[in-house]
Amino acid sequence: MNALALRSLRHRPLAATATFLAVLLGTVLIGSFATLAESSSAASGTDADTLVILGAVVGGWGSMIVLFSVASTVGVTTHQRSGEIGLLRTVGATPRQARRLVVRETAAVTTVAAVLGALVASLTGHALFDMVRSGGLVSDATVYDAGPASVGAAALLVLLVAALATWVAARRATRGPAGVLLREAAAEQGRMRWWRVLAAVVLIGYGIAMAVITVAVTAHDDDPYAAMSTSGSSSILVGVGLAVLAPVLLRLLAAPAGLLVGRTGASGHLASYNTARRAHLLAGVLAPVLVLTSAAVGTLLLVDIDARTLPAGNPDSDTITLLNNVVVGMLSLFAAIMVVNAFVAAIAHRRDELQRLRLIGATPRQVERSVVAEAAIVAAIGVVLGTLAALTTVVPFAIARHEGAVPDGGLWLVPAVVAGVVALTLGAARTSVRAQSRARVVGR
Amino acid sequence: MTTPTHGASALAVHGLTRTYGSGDTTITALAGIDLDFRRGSFTAVMGPSGSGKSTFLSCAAGLDRPTAGRVLVGGEDVTDWDEDRRTRLRRERIGFVFQGFHLLPYLSAAQNVALPARLAGHRPDRAKVRHLLERVGLGDRTHHLPGSMSGGQQQRVAIARALVTEPEVVLADEPTGALDSATARQILGLLRSSVTEMGQTVVMVTHDPVAASYADEVVFLVDGRVAGRMTHPTADAVAGQMAHLDDLVVAR
Numbered sequence: 050m051n052a053l054a055l056r057s058l059r060h061r062p063l064a065a066t067a068t069f070l071a072v073l074l075g076t077v078l079i080g081s082f083a084t085l086a087e088s089s090s091a092a093s094g095t096d097a098d099t100l101v102i103l104g105a106v107v108g109g110w111g112s113m114i115v116l117f118s119v120a121s122t123v124g125v126t127t128h129q130r131s132g133e134i135g136l137l138r139t140v141g142a143t144p145r146q147a148r149r150l151v152v153r154e155t156a157a158v159t160t161v162a163a164v165l166g167a168l169v170a171s172l173t174g175h176a177l178f179d180m181v182r183s184g185g186l187v188s189d190a191t192v193y194d195a196g197p198a199s200v201g202a203a204a205l206l207v208l209l210v211a212a213l214a215t216w217v218a219a220r221r222a223t224r225g226p227a228g229v230l231l232r233e234a235a236a237e238q239g240r241m242r243w244w245r246v247l248a249a250v251v252l253i254g255y256g257i258a259m260a261v262i263t264v265a266v267t268a269h270d271d272d273p274y275a276a277m278s279t280s281g282s283s284s285i286l287v288g289v290g291l292a293v294l295a296p297v298l299l300r301l302l303a304a305p306a307g308l309l310v311g312r313t314g315a316s317g318h319l320a321s322y323n324t325a326r327r328a329h330l331l332a333g334v335l336a337p338v339l340v341l342t343s344a345a346v347g348t349l350l351l352v353d354i355d356a357r358t359l360p361a362g363n364p365d366s367d368t369i370t371l372l373n374n375v376v377v378g379m380l381s382l383f384a385a386i387m388v389v390n391a392f393v394a395a396i397a398h399r400r401d402e403l404q405r406l407r408l409i410g411a412t413p414r415q416v417e418r419s420v421v422a423e424a425a426i427v428a429a430i431g432v433v434l435g436t437l438a439a440l441t442t443v444v445p446f447a448i449a450r451h452e453g454a455v456p457d458g459g460l461w462l463v464p465a466v467v468a469g470v471v472a473l474t475l476g477a478a479r480t481s482v483r484a485q486s487r488a489r490v491v492g493r
Numbered sequence: 494m495t496t497p498t499h500g501a502s503a504l505a506v507h508g509l510t511r512t513y514g515s516g517d518t519t520i521t522a523l524a525g526i527d528l529d530f531r532r533g534s535f536t537a538v539m540g541p542s543g544s545g546k547s548t549f550l551s552c553a554a555g556l557d558r559p560t561a562g563r564v565l566v567g568g569e570d571v572t573d574w575d576e577d578r579r580t581r582l583r584r585e586r587i588g589f590v591f592q593g594f595h596l597l598p599y600l601s602a603a604q605n606v607a608l609p610a611r612l613a614g615h616r617p618d619r620a621k622v623r624h625l626l627e628r629v630g631l632g633d634r635t636h637h638l639p640g641s642m643s644g645g646q647q648q649r650v651a652i653a654r655a656l657v658t659e660p661e662v663v664l665a666d667e668p669t670g671a672l673d674s675a676t677a678r679q680i681l682g683l684l685r686s687s688v689t690e691m692g693q694t695v696v697m698v699t700h701d702p703v704a705a706s707y708a709d710e711v712v713f714l715v716d717g718r719v720a721g722r723m724t725h726p727t728a729d730a731v732a733g734q735m736a737h738l739d740d741l742v743v744a745r
Contacts, residue, residue: 314614315608315611315612315614318611319597319600322599322600322604323599325599326598326599326638327598327599402597402598405595405597406597407580408556408583408589408591408595409583409584409589409595409608409609409612409654410580410581410583410584410585410609410612410613411580411584411612412577412580412612413576415612
């Protein structure tokens with residue numbers, strides 16, 4: 050089984066790369082913040098508090114996005130193999146054997162990536178600490194004091210989540226009779242499991258509840274940061290919650306969004322039907338686009354409102370602004386890589402189908418345009434939903450800081466983020482389809 | 494769409510040669526074949542594995558460039574056309590039927606049939622698409638997706654798609670290779686009737702003597718050369734001839 054797993058891996062370098070990158074970066078991100086939390090045990094008083102807040106709170110929210118991305122990448126790459134798994138089943142592999150193959154294969158990739166990520170994290174963690182100290186957030190007396198425990202724990206956490214996601218996806222792919230699996234892989238119908246809907250409802254409900262608490266309770270608190278601590282995470286919570294529902298949202302919204310690209314041309318025609326009828330394929334792209342938009346818009350406006358409304362001379366202000374910016378920066382980088390990752394994986398999966406289009410007479414340009422049009426549909430849905438999710442942070446916090454439901458300034462940040470996200474999505478689509486559509490057409 | 498060019502030849506190849514590699518490792522897939530497919534004829538191209546029949550189809554369709562020789566579609570020399578013109582050629586003047594159906598999974602039967610017209614930038618002729626789907630016996634399935642259809646039904650959609658542009662020639666590559674024999678007979682019957690009733694030209698690569706017996710003529714390829722022809726083929730005669738050709742290959 051192990052030999053088969055390794056051999057099968059070599060035939061799938063692209064999907065393996067996607068998983069590898071997600072786990073590596075995820076471990077680096079979570080591990081870096083974990084070292085701050087570990088260093089806090091040697092620090093004293095307020096320094097310890099600051100480090101714990103940085104490591105646990107900021108790192109905690111980051112972890113949520115990272116773990117979600119890792120799970121969705123692993124899930125997508127496993128789901129893409131349902132056809133092959135069906136084939137294994139028809140030639141006599143038991144569901145258990147097929148599942149073990151997938152789980153071991155992913156385990157091989159994720160273990161290497163997590164170990165490497167832990168090593169990198171011990172370096173970036175140190176760098177993050179230096180930044181925190183030179184920013185004056187902790188006193189010079191406090192030193193970096195993190196061993197392998199924190200980065201190891203981070204690596205283990207990422208590994209566990211990846212293993213769980215693989216197991217769930219592999220289980221779904223191996224359930225049922227072998228013949229049915231083959232047919233379903235061709236039909237490619239994605240269904241939503243009840244636990245996924247439940248997770249989404251809990252996340253969105255929690256995010257909205259925090260927003261309500263902000264307006265009703267913490268807005269009247271004496272500490273100006275009480276409102277931030279309750280509303281700050283809402284945009285991320287609701288964003289991730291919506292991202293969990295991405296396949297359903299895409300299926301429902303692809304038709305109206307398709308009007309944007311137009312259905313009359315051949316490329317727009319293909320794109321709007323592909324996004325609506327095979328929503329689960331592009332849902333992997335929609336999810337990071339949505340989370341990227343909601344996290345960036347929500348947090349950037351939060352920081353902007355904070356800087357504008359805070360009574361002058363508050364010593365915490367710089368710390369919190371810096372922190373928030375670090376989080377937005379790192380998460381944006383991570384989400385950007387996830388968008389590119391998801392697109393490359395989706396296009397690689399569709400190689401045969403794009404080739405088929407060329408065979409029946411589509412020009413390379415038409416193939417490219419249809420994929421870019423799909424990206425446009427996904428980007429449009431992602432930025433609209435992402436911005437809506439961000440409102441759950443922005444509106445309550447603006448009210449708490451007496452600016453009313455609409456912030457007094459910084460609204461230009463919204464179109465700026467939207468433009469950036471759209472450009473990233475279209476760019477990722479264009480680059481990943483180029484290599485494929487320009488390749489020579491072969492028969493069969 | 495395109496009005497067929499006048500003349501008796503739908504597809505012709507002259508001295509068609511295709512070699513792969515160079516030097517000592519040169520593999521000759523086609524060693525100069527001359528074939529002419531009359532308009533309104535149904536021809537089966539047969540041969541053992543490695544005889545060059547797939548290479549012949551790729552070159553005829555403009556998917557592969559021949560090393561030497563000419564390819565004429567409707568009397569027009571298309572050998573030196575660039576990729577764009579050859580794409581238009583495939584779209585407007587050649588119909589394809591593949592072993593693996595090659596339908597777009599997210600388009601309904603009717604949308605798949607209308608796709609060549611859309612790619613060509615025309616408004617699809619709904620009545621014609623409907624008529625063709627009825628012709629292949631799928632009038633009640635126009636809105637079904639390929640995933641919910643049987644193999645035989647998918648192949649019938651593919652035949653409707655190949656016929657929709659009224660192409661110079663329909664190229665079929667093992668069209669019944671993935672189907673059971675009863676379904677295969679329906680598919681072959683459809684190809685046959687497109688020739689007899691619609692005046693289409695069909696060139697079919699196959700290794701199945703029963704499939705070949707539906708054709709007007711069988712051309713046998715061995716080692717990249719034309720090794721024989723048979724008019725009014727029967728399955729038994731073709732099978733006998735194929736066994737003989739296999740012996741020739743083994744004896745070498």
